[in-house]
Amino acid sequence: MAARKTNLTTMDDIARLAKVSKPTVSRAFKDSPLVKPATKDRILAIARRHGYSVNSNAQKLRTNRTQTVAVVMHLPQQSTEHGSAPFFFQLLNDVARGLWVRRHDLLLCSPESDDAYSYEVMISSKRADGIIFLGQGPGDKWLKDLSRTSVPFVVWGAVDARSSYCTVGSDNKKGGVLAGQRFMEMGREHVLFVGNRSHPEMEQRRQGLESAMKPASKMQIIDLEIPDFTFETGRTAMTGYLAHKHAPFDAIFAGSDAVAMGVVVALLDAKLRVPEDVSVIGYNDLPIAQYFQRPLTTIRQDTYQAGSLLVEKLFQIFDGGKPPSTTVPTEIVIRQT
């Protein structure tokens, strides 16, 4: 009589087969020291033989914990739409690793609406124990609203010490400083900032740039505002700028590597030499950046550490803590632009 793998469904079945009680089976599965090793092994062997595993929904219902974290990420509609997509995927990856270490599941969500309510529901309906937001979007009103609720969450985005919620983000200011210093070393004087000052992270980078340049009284910043941070936007903005205005510039600090690459292409199309005529620095150090036409000088963020920090801080919140926002170090990667 071959022990057919009839997937038994309940803990009671296993208990009966192992001639123990249900709680003992339960303990065996959570590796409790309260159960005798021999008993435990027998139970686990029987369970495995019958294809049994603990029903996680009953477990979640009973314990009132889901061991699940929701990660909310703006997924790009088209591959070209969102210039920093590769960066966010890398970050997702690193967050996934952090959760995996803590044996938590990762529920991937797109933002339903930028409205605190839908996230409150996510928690009160016990789909997840907490939320990690990858990117805070243009305005963070909804995040402020959310911070007034009891929803445990952390955010990747611009770090602001006064913020009412916990954020982990690139040291944008330092990133700007590094770019400014580099330009100064190269003797550049007119820096075009291709970004968007209403975007908090961008503004921080610009401030860093400005402060690094202060010692050199000759240096100045020219702003070129762009609505988003894609290759195409960078290219067309640059082409337009070259066609119409003529404030001279010899350096460019771009809001993202994608923008920087667009800018470089526009520059080359206009017969400007990079870096001889114009020096360009990007942001993020996308994997592509080093293989670009002109291997790109850029500011790198440590996503590995970012992922760990996001997870760690969320768990501190689970434990009743109120972890401070933190900045992740930033470094300049000097290549050929």
Place this chain on the structure above:
Amino acid sequence: MAARKTNLTTMDDIARLAKVSKPTVSRAFKDSPLVKPATKDRILAIARRHGYSVNSNAQKLRTNRTQTVAVVMHLPQQSTEHGSAPFFFQLLNDVARGLWVRRHDLLLCSPESDDAYSYEVMISSKRADGIIFLGQGPGDKWLKDLSRTSVPFVVWGAVDARSSYCTVGSDNKKGGVLAGQRFMEMGREHVLFVGNRSHPEMEQRRQGLESAMKPASKMQIIDLEIPDFTFETGRTAMTGYLAHKHAPFDAIFAGSDAVAMGVVVALLDAKLRVPEDVSVIGYNDLPIAQYFQRPLTTIRQDTYQAGSLLVEKLFQIFDGGKPPSTTVPTEIVIRQT
């Protein structure tokens, strides 16, 4: 007396407040026609006012359905490790959209081990109703094993009509044909295939290439085997090939865009002209491909459709069907290589 938002926890509480019974509240939440609209509105209003939402774990336990699909994806350890990462993230994105349309949650997992058992546990423990595998890895023994169980799953990978499980994949053969035809039109004769024949998808592409070239008896394929499909691997393989062997070639079909870009860089380093001396075709049409030093000619796969198909077929399996494997159309994007 302000109705404070004390988050009530159970359906019973809401039932009491609305002066109805628990089942009525349950019906109201699932928009059942059995409940009078006025009653329903009243219930929903009360629930919302008190921050109540249905406990999804109790729901899942009771109904024995999770409304969740696990997506298993090899997350790259380092950004440069896995050349096709951007492609898979795009695919993830499109799968997410498909699941969202069907109001299912997406549980993101890395492969625990390439062993059927861990996936059986995922289903028998009721974490998810089914699994979508993004990429089948080098061998698919574990997938064959899994297909002998009752685990509902579909796979993105090489489509093989004889396979025991449902696969959705690029029309690799057609992709190869398109590349071969293009080379033929350009009058190329010696095609270097930079790929890995033990990888089913690669082998299919090579077969397509070969069949397209058959009419031109002069044309021939030279194989350059590589272990993985990253930029660096492509570059070093090409550099090595140029240094040692000297079978002449005037065209290259690469296993991925990342490889193709690595190959192009090696070619240019060796003072070969692209495309004058060597024509190069990649695979995947990564967003970067068009912005590369030489905008890359490549084979594009329709991930949007792929995502929809994967989800659709999984749902057919849920409904007891046995959907056939399908191929997603493939097209050549002619740029400058």
Place this chain on the structure above:
DNA sequence: TTGAAAGCGCTAACAG
């Protein structure tokens, strides 16, 4: 159209 009763599969509290 609504309600009463039963039970999904599990774990925590307590007793031994």
Place this chain on the structure above:
DNA sequence: CTGTTAGCGCTTTCAA
């Protein structure tokens, strides 16, 4: 170390 009891919050009968 192991067992008994109770109940997590919900939906599904079935009855009214």
